[in-house]
Amino acid sequence: MNRALRYAGVAAATVALLAGGSAVAFAAQDVVHTPAPVVATAPATATLTAKTSATTVKAWQEFRITGAAKGIKAGTKVTVQQKQGKKWVSLPAQAPVNANGSYAIRVKLGIKGVNELRIASGSTLSPVVQVTVR
Known part of the structure; x- marks a missing residue:
């Protein structure tokens, strides 16, 4: 029984670390990779x-x-x-x-x-x- 609680605690801690780490990774990606500016093309005249x-x-x-x-x-x-x-x-x-x-x-x-x-x-x-x- 203690083993099951220990595994549950380790799993919860792992999920928390991964979630926090991935949020930091995603935030870093947003800073590093900015989308290219969109070039507006003139609409074709009818x-x-x-x-x-x-x-x-x-x-x-x-x-x-x-x-x-x-x-x-x-x-x-x-x-x-x-x-x-x-x-x-x-x-x-x-x-x-x-x-x-x-x-x-x-x-x-x-x-x-x-x-x-x-x-x-x-x-x-x-x-x-x-x-x-x-």
């Missing part, structure tokens, strides 16, 4: 391209705007915007960006004359494309 399937259409005739979205997550909606006077107005024509970064939107316009269109996703805008409606 870009959109736009190309129309037709440059001239009849009123309410459907055409497509296709393009590529770089730096924009797949599934994000892109919207067609039309210049009306001095303002850009979002049209109800939207499409998600595919996994490969492409998109295709069906569009119908009724305002006759030269229409200026662009694609928008948040603050990212495509170059302006023109479609003439007759």
Whole structure:
């Protein structure tokens, strides 16, 4: 019985020494090994391209705007915007960006004359494309 108590006491002392010693070892490691500074990289700027399937259409005739979205997550909606006077107005024509970064939107316009269109996703805008409606 005394032997069992002695072993228990030695085991408890050993655990205490190891725990205390390992804490000192870990603290020494933190002082000696500091992590390398993280270099911040600039996020890739998002870009959109736009190309129309037709440059001239009849009123309410459907055409497509296709393009590529770089730096924009797949599934994000892109919207067609039309210049009306001095303002850009979002049209109800939207499409998600595919996994490969492409998109295709069906569009119908009724305002006759030269229409200026662009694609928008948040603050990212495509170059302006023109479609003439007759």
